[in-house]
Amino acid sequence: MNYLNQHRKGLALLLVFLAGACKPEQRTGDKTTAAYAGSWKIIRAARNLYDITAGCDYGRSLITLNTDGTYTVDKTALFAVTRNGDWSVRKQPAGDIIILQPGGTTPARAYEMQSDTTGDAGNIIAKFTTASSNTYQYLLKKIAPKEIDKP
Amino acid sequence: MKPVRRSAGFILLSLLFLLAGCITIDEVDQPSTARSGQNITITVKMEIRQTKDNPADRIYFGFLAPRDWNAAANTTVSFSSDRGDGKMTLVPPGALALKSNNRWPGLLLSRYGIGVNLLKDMEWVTFRTDSTYAAINGGPTVRGTIKIVTRTGMQNEIVRLGYFATAEDIIDPIDNPFYGNDLTIAGGKGQLLDFSNPQTATIVPAKSVDNDYITVTFDGNAHQTALTGSTAVYLRASAYTRDQQVINVADGSGATRLAPMGNNKWCIQIWPRSFFHLKEDQSLSRMEYYFTDRAGNRVANDPSGAPFKYEFWDH
Numbered sequence: 001m002n003y004l005n006q007h008r009k010g011l012a013l014l015l016v017f018l019a020g021a022c023k024p025e026q027r028t029g030d031k032t033t034a035a036y037a038g039s040w041k042i043i044r045a046a047r048n049l050y051d052i053t054a055g056c057d058y059g060r061s062l063i064t065l066n067t068d069g070t071y072t073v074d075k076t077a078l079f080a081v082t083r084n085g086d087w088s089v090r091k092q093p094a095g096d097i098i099i100l101q102p103g104g105t106t107p108a109r110a111y112e113m114q115s116d117t118t119g120d121a122g123n124i125i126a127k128f129t130t131a132s133s134n135t136y137q138y139l140l141k142k143i144a145p146k147e148i149d150k151p
Numbered sequence: 152m153k154p155v156r157r158s159a160g161f162i163l164l165s166l167l168f169l170l171a172g173c174i175t176i177d178e179v180d181q182p183s184t185a186r187s188g189q190n191i192t193i194t195v196k197m198e199i200r201q202t203k204d205n206p207a208d209r210i211y212f213g214f215l216a217p218r219d220w221n222a223a224a225n226t227t228v229s230f231s232s233d234r235g236d237g238k239m240t241l242v243p244p245g246a247l248a249l250k251s252n253n254r255w256p257g258l259l260l261s262r263y264g265i266g267v268n269l270l271k272d273m274e275w276v277t278f279r280t281d282s283t284y285a286a287i288n289g290g291p292t293v294r295g296t297i298k299i300v301t302r303t304g305m306q307n308e309i310v311r312l313g314y315f316a317t318a319e320d321i322i323d324p325i326d327n328p329f330y331g332n333d334l335t336i337a338g339g340k341g342q343l344l345d346f347s348n349p350q351t352a353t354i355v356p357a358k359s360v361d362n363d364y365i366t367v368t369f370d371g372n373a374h375q376t377a378l379t380g381s382t383a384v385y386l387r388a389s390a391y392t393r394d395q396q397v398i399n400v401a402d403g404s405g406a407t408r409l410a411p412m413g414n415n416k417w418c419i420q421i422w423p424r425s426f427f428h429l430k431e432d433q434s435l436s437r438m439e440y441y442f443t444d445r446a447g448n449r450v451a452n453d454p455s456g457a458p459f460k461y462e463f464w465d466h
Contacts, residue, residue, distance in 0.1 A: 047356070047366075048218060048271075048272070048356065049274075050271040052366060052420050054410055077422065078422045078424075078425075082362075082431070083431075130359075130360060130362055131360050131362065132358050132360045134358070134359060
């Protein structure tokens with residue numbers, strides 16, 4: 001989290017989910033990976049730049065990036081990936097790329113993420129595009145393990 | 152085509168602001184009807200008042216269209232004027248608007264929204280002149296015409312397109328945007344999407360797969376229904392899978408309850424894969440739906456009595 005706070009302005013995170021095309025880079029345990037590890041909950045959502053937070057129950061809408069390099073996604077919220085799998089971080093000039101590699105043969109999809117420079121410290125903005133070219137932007141808040149089961 | 156001109160009062164108001172210098176769109180010539188997937192031509196006439204020196208100015212032009220048109224890929228724009236002609240090219244999606252930290256599509260959407268349209272399934276696409284021109288403070292007013300050739304989407308729609316034009320360093324000209332009259336797209340697929348008039352039921356985005364969030368809206372004011380004035384509205388739906396299964400959701404639970412938006416309007420965001428409990432190898436081709444009270448006694452259907460329909464994109 002300290003890493004995010006120190007680099008909030010310049011940090012652009014890209015979360016890319018690739019299936020099969022290239023092997024995700026595993027860097028579990030390094031400083032960058034540790035900054036992103038944890039459970040992230042959707043607190044706001046937009047589709048194609050329009051806010052869709054109202055009328056949507058994001059109750060237990062979590063994606064959890066575990067420190068062992070695996071991730072899990074909640075089955076009640078759209079994270080485009082529906083299968084659990086492995087995640088890693090890759091450095092890019094414009095920011096970090098996080099790669100999710102789901103299990104099975106799920107088709108490849110691309111995601112983007114950015115740090116939130118306007119809200120609470122540590123929140124991140126996840127962007128991804130579905131197969132129908134609709135682009136989503138989630139504001140994600142890191143949730144402590146003891147808060148995960150709270151409504 | 153019938154040209155759309157600004158009213159005299161609007162022109163007078165615009166002239167006042169022209170003293171500060173900007174571009175005025177004063178006439179748009181666009182068709183009132185078109186077929187789905189058809190190329191249409193639109194001309195936008197404007198005046199460019201030179202009120203400051205800029206040796207390398209550009210014209211930026213924003214075009215508001217339904218997202219299913221994919222206007223960025225299906226539109227060509229050119230420019231002619233008494234100072235020369237040229238092409239306009241798409242502003243790269245990541246390019247920041249000058250004097251702003253925002254990208255052009257988001258900037259125009261946040262400042263101007265979708266104008267008189269109601270369905271939040273439209274996008275601003277921005278073009279700019281390839282070449283620059285020298286603006287001279289106090290120079291003669293330049294008259295220009297922007298020609299747009301664009302392809303309509305595959306959906307049946309009624310929409311009011313939007314037009315925005317500005318010089319390079321003026322983000323927020325006071326006399327923009329300009330919205331055309333209703334354009335009716337026929338011969339397409341799916342239930343009519345009326346962007347500019349209220350409808351009892353709508354789903355956006357028009358183009359989605361079951362792995363999207365879709366927004367289902369009920370407007371009790373659009374037509375009198377059994378649920379107009381209701382204190383709670385629920386969604387009941389049948390989903391048709393591509394492997395010929397039908398999945399019904401009609402449980403009156405919290406998951407199907409629409410959220411109130413005020414003034415007899417309700418909405419719910421659903422992720423169809425979860426809402427219909429799809430198996431991993433299943434996908435949806437279409438959906439039929441209607442609205443009820445919790446017990447299912449009062450029903451709001453299509454005016455014909457049939458359920459509303461929505462087709463998922465076949466990718």
